[in-house]
Amino acid sequence: MSTDDEARHDELSEEELDSVLARTAENLLGHVHQVTDPTVTLLAIMAGQDSLPAFGPWLDPEGGTQDPERDICLYRRLALARRRMDATLAGAVLPETVLDEWEARTVRHGEQYVTATAPLELLTDVLVDFGEVSRLCEQRHPIDCHRRLHRIAARLAGLIGMLLINLGLWDSAGSYFDTARRAAEETEDPALRAWVMVRQSMLPHYYGDPLDSLKLARAAGDLADKEVCAVSAMAPVAELRAVARLAQQGRGTGFPARDDVRAAAEEARSRGESVLATVKGSDPVFGYTRRQLLFHLGEALVELGCFRDGYAYLTKALKLYDRHEQLDRTLIQLDRAFCRVAGGEPEETLRQATRATRELPPEYRRNIVQRRVRQLESAVARLAAEGGTRPAPG
Numbered sequence: 272m273s274t275d276d277e278a279r280h281d282e283l284s285e286e287e288l289d290s291v292l293a294r295t296a297e298n299l300l301g302h303v304h305q306v307t308d309p310t311v312t313l314l315a316i317m318a319g320q321d322s323l324p325a326f327g328p329w330l331d332p333e334g335g336t337q338d339p340e341r342d343i344c345l346y347r348r349l350a351l352a353r354r355r356m357d358a359t360l361a362g363a364v365l366p367e368t369v370l371d372e373w374e375a376r377t378v379r380h381g382e383q384y385v386t387a388t389a390p391l392e393l394l395t396d397v398l399v400d401f402g403e404v405s406r407l408c409e410q411r412h413p414i415d416c417h418r419r420l421h422r423i424a425a426r427l428a429g430l431i432g433m434l435l436i437n438l439g440l441w442d443s444a445g446s447y448f449d450t451a452r453r454a455a456e457e458t459e460d461p462a463l464r465a466w467v468m469v470r471q472s473m474l475p476h477y478y479g480d481p482l483d484s485l486k487l488a489r490a491a492g493d494l495a496d497k498e499v500c501a502v503s504a505m506a507p508v509a510e511l512r513a514v515a516r517l518a519q520q521g522r523g524t525g526f527p528a529r530d531d532v533r534a535a536a537e538e539a540r541s542r543g544e545s546v547l548a549t550v551k552g553s554d555p556v557f558g559y560t561r562r563q564l565l566f567h568l569g570e571a572l573v574e575l576g577c578f579r580d581g582y583a584y585l586t587k588a589l590k591l592y593d594r595h596e597q598l599d600r601t602l603i604q605l606d607r608a609f610c611r612v613a614g615g616e617p618e619e620t621l622r623q624a625t626r627a628t629r630e631l632p633p634e635y636r637r638n639i640v641q642r643r644v645r646q647l648e649s650a651v652a653r654l655a656a657e658g659g660t661r662p663a664p665g
């Protein structure tokens with residue numbers, strides 16, 4: 272088709288095109304009775320051929336003289352629309368190897384997240400891939416391909432949200448988790464939807480209302496119950512962490528009895544380890560691990576005032592972490608330092624906090640970590656005001 276033809280097509284308004292298409296559809300039914308072989312006519316229209324049979328005045332609703340050039344423009348526009356759709360459908364069938372590569376790249380990003388020494392650079396890399404996958408998702412695909420692409424998109428969006436939480440960009444993190452949830456819904460995979468929710472629960476846990484964190488963790492747990500997965504281990508721990516934050520704020524039922532806290536932590540640990548033993552693989556980003564389980568339970572116990580038990584969980588967790596997993600190791604050290612404060616060792620507390628934070632990349636030395644350090648400083652100041660040492664509670 273020539274450029275002039277395309278220009279003439281574009282001159283047709285949407286209303287004109289709809290009107291002509293409607294008249295064409297209506298009159299084609301009558302026209303098939305007026306030709307010896309209507310198949311020839313239809314094939315000519317579908318192929319967008321230049322040599323179309325003369326249809327007579329039936330295209331003109333007033334019965335006047337037809338405009339052959341305008342009719343040919345219509346036929347060609349019909350053919351162009353059909354060919355564009357065919358091209359879209361043909362081009363949308365992604366090879367298995369392409370999908371496999373995108374899934375592998377997503378897993379590699381998750382591995383880099385755990386040991387990232389330059390989180391902003393990693394965020395940039397993930398954003399680039401997320402943009403590419405987003406463009407692929409705009410196309411029409413067979414259902415299996417559609418679900419795999421949206422699974423990749425949901426994971427990448429969730430990973431971006433996690434990075435933004437760590438960097439303190441909480442507002443943008445919320446937007447990406449919302450996007451991740453919408454993408455996960457396209458997959459019809461309850462385990463993936465649960466993963467997005469439980470990861471999103473960490474946003475209000477650190478930067479918002481713990482009650483929102485509790486609601487998200489419970490919703491994630493309900494979804495995970497439909498299909499046993501890593502979130503089946505993570506969601507109960509996220510609930511306990513949210514309860515601990517609410518208790519610190521004097522909300523809900525306040526601080527539960529220590530025996531009840533210990534029992535809840537032990538139940539979550541036992542169930543979590545049982546689930547993780549049956550779940551394939553051990554992924555700290557798109558799944559859950561035993562070291563994370565112990566760390567998060569230890570943190571909750573410390574915040575609920577069970578310092579001895581919390582310290583024991585945290586110590587076990589620290590031994591399981593690789594030295595390159597810097598952010599979690601630092602947060603564990605700071606939680607252990609809280610236990611030292613409760614035991615009346617302010618100098619050791621400050622030494623631990625200083626040593627732990629110095630080992631972090633500069634981008635991580637803010638927000639979550641800074642807040643924890645300020646809480647430590649406040650705890651040390653309160654201890655000094657009370658006149659020195661006291662036995663560790665819990």
